[in-house]
Amino acid sequence: MSPLPALIFDLDGTLIDSLPDLAAAVNRLLAAEGQAPMVCAEVQSYVGDGAPMLVQRVMAARGLTPDRHADLTARLVADYSARPAELTTIYPYVLETLTILRQRGYPLGLCTNKPGAATGAVLSALGLAHLFDAVISGDSLPERKPHPAPLLAAVDRLGTPAIFVGDSEVDARTAEAAGLPFFLFTRGYLRVPLSEISVTATFADFREFRELVAGISTTP
Template sequence: MTTHPPQAAIVDLDGTMVDTIGDFAVALNRMLAELGLPATDRPTIERLVGKGSEHLIRSVLAHVGGRAQLYDAAWSAYQKHYLAINGEHAQLYPGVLEGLAALRAAGLRLVCLTNKPTGFARPLLERKGLAGYFEAVFGGDAFERQKPDPLPLLKACEALGTTPARTLVIGDSSNDAQAARAAGCRVVLVTYGYNHGEPVRNVPADGFVDSLADVPAWLASPA
């Protein structure tokens, strides 16, 4: 089957472009301290991230023995603390800037699609010098459903004016791969992300790269 080259790419944020576990750890532990609950650690957070802030907070509360009824207070505290430090304890992964520049130079239109709330995603992209590469940014609150549901990917394709078959998804987890498969997009996963604590190479995907800078070469290789 002939694979047509992509016209656009939908790029995930946390675990794909930016290592944000440091931000999550600080904001979550400040939230927990405010609620009088014990702290959590980085390995636990790595397993829980990727399904949106609501899922993350509920999961962390359950992990430390907090009552589910604390969710509203926890969400309010988390927003306050996360916005105060957004990007301060996060780092770009190697090759991200080079990869995005190369994809743009190859003529691909780019959208950032993340389960992180849009109000958190936009400032982070700005702070890390990534915002200018993307025509649009869609967070987990942009549509009725989040990844791994295909709806956000289909909506992103609509926004770009491309078809799923001509749109590449770049992510780090089974969420991205499942959504891409259901939407009809090809998907390449980075090998360094979070993927809920599971080996990413076990995820059905079209390919794997060790850096975003490797994506153009992967696209140019025989299918």
């Protein structure tokens, strides 16, 4: 019998709704710079490519000078990492589903562009840390998604063919570049029409995902 495929998940917008905490951190940074706050929808349009890109987009929107990018990024990451789960929630049935899948024998991994310190803090605060056999964060490697290297590193650590589960066009491009099947959670942070990305399957409820994954091929 073939081994069960590994299931590798994105974090923000896939397993958790972290947008309220991300927006709060962005607005604390903007307040310190004497800038007006951003609404959650605007912040959402900037997330998905890691903290440096988030800060770059926020700075451009507010006309802040680019030479302060490194400083503002460090400040945002430190602030967010210190309080990453005050407003963040786990999507319905995620904890139950991950627990069941682990009990069924699926190796579970995480591949996120969130910095490592913040990733660890969020997973611990929300009671998810024990569920993953491999965690690749945004600063684990020189590359970030949509480069395939982080996802392939997670596959390598898990040691078996894998499926990637995410919510965005960044995740879709990552899976395609890595040659992995891609399952899209449709209630996350997708910023483009579904017709513009390549998916193996879509789902809006993690109870549905449990059934979708059963017997799926690990070849696209």
